[in-house]
Amino acid sequence: MLRIELSHRFGDFALDVDITAGDGITMLFGPSGAGKSTIAKAVGGLLQTDQAYVQLGERVLADTSKLLWLKPHMRRIGYVFQEPRLFPHLSVRGNLLYGAGHDTDLARIADLLDIAPLLTRRPAGLSGGEAARVALGRALLSAPSLLILDEPLAALDARRKADILPYLERLRDHANVPMLYITHALDEVARLGSTLVLLQNGKVARSGSVKDVLSDPDAVPVLGPRMAGAMLEGHVVRHVDGLTELEVSGGLVWVPGTAGAVDTKIRLRVMAQDVIVGTQKPQGLSALNILPAKVVSLHRGDGPGALVVLQSGTDRLLARITQRSLDEMSLAPGDAVYGILKTVSVGPTDVFAGLD
Numbered sequence: 001m002l003r004i005e006l007s008h009r010f011g012d013f014a015l016d017v018d019i020t021a022g023d024g025i026t027m028l029f030g031p032s033g034a035g036k037s038t039i040a041k042a043v044g045g046l047l048q049t050d051q052a053y054v055q056l057g058e059r060v061l062a063d064t065s066k067l068l069w070l071k072p073h074m075r076r077i078g079y080v081f082q083e084p085r086l087f088p089h090l091s092v093r094g095n096l097l098y099g100a101g102h103d104t105d106l107a108r109i110a111d112l113l114d115i116a117p118l119l120t121r122r123p124a125g126l127s128g129g130e131a132a133r134v135a136l137g138r139a140l141l142s143a144p145s146l147l148i149l150d151e152p153l154a155a156l157d158a159r160r161k162a163d164i165l166p167y168l169e170r171l172r173d174h175a176n177v178p179m180l181y182i183t184h185a186l187d188e189v190a191r192l193g194s195t196l197v198l199l200q201n202g203k204v205a206r207s208g209s210v211k212d213v214l215s216d217p218d219a220v221p222v223l224g225p226r227m228a229g230a231m232l233e234g235h236v237v238r239h240v241d242g243l244t245e246l247e248v249s250g251g252l253v254w255v256p257g258t259a260g261a262v263d264t265k266i267r268l269r270v271m272a273q274d275v276i277v278g279t280q281k282p283q284g285l286s287a288l289n290i291l292p293a294k295v296v297s298l299h300r301g302d303g304p305g306a307l308v309v310l311q312s313g314t315d316r317l318l319a320r321i322t323q324r325s326l327d328e329m330s331l332a333p334g335d336a337v338y339g340i341l342k343t344v345s346v347g348p349t350d351v352f353a354g355l356d
């Protein structure tokens with residue numbers, strides 16, 4: 001458990017947050033200047049805030065009311081930054097063991113990150129993705145109680161980023177180290193996050209499980225209307241004709257490609273703009289995915305759009321429709337409807353397969 005209570009002023013900017021995070025990856029997401037880095041620095045002990053209470057597990061790292069402020073090296077926190085910051089004169093092994101208390105974990109971490117074949121190489125010869133994995137390994141080998149990842153994928157192109165994401169999933173599921181992850185990218189949030197903290201102007205706008213916050217209509221103004229969409233969890237049922245059938249709580253969904261072996265757990269991001277609402281089960285429609293659902297609530301915006309929250313099994317889906325359609329269908333909370341997922345909405349980039 002990580003508890004972060006901070007207040008700080010930088011001129012006009014006032015930070016005032018109270019965050020509780022569990023295991024897994026806690027995502028700090030928000031626009032530029034929202035206060036993400038300030039929080040990360042204060043947790044790491046690099047910036048002393050006006051007021052702070054930071055507790056990691058049983059250990060209190062800072063309590064300004066008691067004049068307690070542990071120095072960064074006493075906090076047992078590992079960092080991973082945008083750029084790998086490897087030492088050029090050391091081999092990969094030397095980099096990994098730099099700062100490691102002992103090397104008993106080297107084999108395990110090298111295996112988790114697939115970097116064993118690189119151990120004798122120098123950083124200069126590594127690809128961007130390999131260097132990023134070595135940087136992750138080095139941070140983990142310092143046996144941290146918490147890993148802070150500050151936009152770790154922001155400097156990588158889309159292909160390299162796609163290569164690294166499965167490793168971050170592995171670390172989340174197998175490294176047993178809680179992580180605080182700063183990002184501007186909602187796809188990383190949906191794919192990796194356990195807890196999501198949405199920050200705006202130095203305050204927590206929403207926080208909770210990634211699933212709950214992403215499907216919360218009140219979070220849409222912070223996320224941006226075009227980025228609104230739910231995250232569903234399910235597993236692979238079978239592969240047929242280049243398509244994969246997934247079971248989510250509300251039913252079965254087909255996605256293009258072969259996303260993971262049978263039973264692989266997957267996360268599926270379904271954007272609000274890619275969900276159509278029907279009051280009757282559609283016939284003769286090319287969309288493959290139709291989930292029975294109930295209307296939970298309706299949210300009219302200032303513009304022509306409206307947001308419909310649907311309950312599908314135990315999941316919530318968001319659908320962005322026009323206010324005109326809303327009026328024509330005279331939808332009301334409790335109505336039984338169908339959520340029609342346009343096939344494009346579940347393309348490969350929105351399907352997140354785990355490795356295990």
Ligand SMILES: Nc1ncnc2c1ncn2[C@@H]1O[C@H](COP(=O)(O)OP(=O)(O)OP(=O)(O)O)[C@@H](O)[C@H]1O
Binds near residue numbers: 033037
């Ligand atoms: N050392 C400093 N002195 C003065 N103001 C600062 C300092 N560090 C940060 N700020 C201000 O505090 C606010 C929050 O900055 P912070 O870097 O935490 O935001 P952020 O959410 O991490 O932004 P970004 O996504 O751009 O990195 C900004 O208005 C910034 O200008």
